[in-house]
Amino acid sequence: MAASRTRIRIDVAYDGTEFTGWAKQPGLRTCQGLLESALETVVREPAPVTVAGRTDAGVHALGQVAHFDAPEGIADIDRLPHRLNSLMRASDIAVLRASVAPEGFDARFSATSRRYRYRLQLDTRNPLAKDAAHWRRELALHAMQDTAELLTGLHDFAAFCKPREGATTIRELREFSWRFIQTDGPGRILEAHVLADAFCHSMVRSLVGACVAVGEGRLGLAAAESLLQERRRSSAIPLMPANGLTLMEVGYPDDADLAAQAERTKARRTPDDVEPRSRYHAEQPSQSTGDQQ
Amino acid sequence: MAASRTRIRIDVAYDGTEFTGWAKQPGLRTCQGLLESALETVVREPAPVTVAGRTDAGVHALGQVAHFDAPEGIADIDRLPHRLNSLMRASDIAVLRASVAPEGFDARFSATSRRYRYRLQLDTRNPLAKDAAHWRRELALHAMQDTAELLTGLHDFAAFCKPREGATTIRELREFSWRFIQTDGPGRILEAHVLADAFCHSMVRSLVGACVAVGEGRLGLAAAESLLQERRRSSAIPLMPANGLTLMEVGYPDDADLAAQAERTKARRTPDDVEPRSRYHAEQPSQSTGDQQ
DSSP: OOTTEEEEEEEEEEOGGGSSOSSOOTTSOOHHHHHHHHHHHHHTSOOOOEESOBOOTTOEEEEEEEEEEEETTOOOGGGHHHHHHHHHOOTTEEEEEEEEOOTTOOTTTSOOEEEEEEEEEOSSOOTTOTTSEEOOSOOOHHHHHHHHHHHOEEEEOGGGSOOOTTOOOEEEEEEEEEEEEOOSSSSOEEEEEEEESOOOTTHHHHHHHHHHHHHTTSSOHHHHHHGGGOSSOOTTSOOOOGGGEEEEEEEOOOGGGHHHHHHHHHSOOOGGGOOOHHHHHTTOOOOOSOOBO | OOTTEEEEEEEEEEOGGGSSOSSOOTTSOOHHHHHHHHHHHHHTSOOOOEESOBOOTTOEEEEEEEEEEEETTOOOGGGHHHHHHHHHOOTTEEEEEEEEOOTTOOTTTSOOEEEEEEEEEOSSOOTTOTTSEEOOSOOOHHHHHHHHHHHOEEEEOGGGSOOOTTOOOEEEEEEEEEEEEOOSSSSOEEEEEEEESOOOTTHHHHHHHHHHHHHTTSSOHHHHHHGGGOSSOOTTSOOOOGGGEEEEEEEOOOGGGHHHHHHHHHSOOOGGGOOOHHHHHTTOOOOOSOOBO
16 A cells, blocks of 8 residues: 555445445446445545455345545545445445554455354245345254354365365364344244355355255265365355345454464465365464455 | 135235335335235235235334135135245245134234334444334433333323324323344344234334434423323324334234124224223223224
């Protein structure tokens, strides 16, 4: 970042239903497109935004984080959320906060964790639960929980990833659990909590898909475990609908470690870097360049 | 109902955002309009529907109840929800259940209670919380709870009702309470739980408005209490936005009492019927002809 500019962190929430995902695409309604064009109006120059999680079409976010570099002397940062929200004129996206980023902060490369939730609406369709995928078939919760537990840890998740040239598929899945949540409406809602350093493309929806396949009895637990040995995307894993997925939170290290973390992430590990699992278990965090769900 | 017909109870949920309310209106998108036209396709004749709560534009429902009288011999009632949902082709309304109604059942006149919730999204706007009204100003929860408590009971709620010629405004507000609910997203959500035998037009949004006025310090508790003595709609009570309101449940008596309850409700009490409060407290339920929020 040039010394003459001020990096601003922006926290964003959106209902992904009517967006063609986060990433800007010509002629399509995207979160990045809306946000950048509002920012450009405010700062009177193009304002490219970097984001922590490039969510796919239909995926929601309640804790998305982005940054952009504002011209020095940008005033009234406290009022920026209100100005951007007024300019975007959309009820399905909201800038929650804007703040001067700490030294070394990069929304994408400084991130050390991403937390997602996935919601399944069972029994019936609740039109107010737009962030839950409707699932008609019976599911055994205990089998889904067993699947989640065996997938947790540092693994090569190639079977769960849309392939991307030269990108590693090793990730540290730190937390993955299922529970029924309290709801006052019709039908039960089953929610997965998923936390990792980062996720390869489509990984969360595939992790959930594996649990659903086991929960429906279509896939055995041993078969699910053996997916971790595969080195390419597996057709045994259903890709779950986008509308059940919500990015909840992006984690960053303490301010003092932001720049170092960004450097570590940029020196990204490629598939050639894959090392024996024992090595990774020795407190060495896996590295990745981003996150796309 | 003619002896040759079968009365069907239908449970419905909808996101009210894109509906001009429940009640059919020429040229407008309404819940009743969509449902009746799907029913007409199924039974091959006009199928007028009676509903428990005629929700206003923007109001949601998770537990709406309606009925219609089907031609005798209607088959596959279990599959009716699926057929109606396919015909309506709308993600914001869902028939949850269809069942042959017990003898004497009338969705509107047999109902003995309606339960609503009202949600206020505080701090920030959450684009996924479409069933919560965003409220920017500070609110004192204890003052709102105090207001709710003093409004609870059998009262003439004229100050809280849009006037309707010849209709009583006496209602028994059985439960009214406020709490913060657990949310995983940004901002806090404050939820009112409101239960009465029935509500006069706009009553729930006015009850909530009175609590908000007290919670903001714009109205004193004594002034709020004195509203119960007024005999016409009060301008001191703000009408809260429709999008925070959701009809959660309609209560009915045991099957044996359905017809008697419908008769009691139809012999509706008019303003001339207003009697001393002591009389009502003697276990005598107030009567009303319906519910519109």
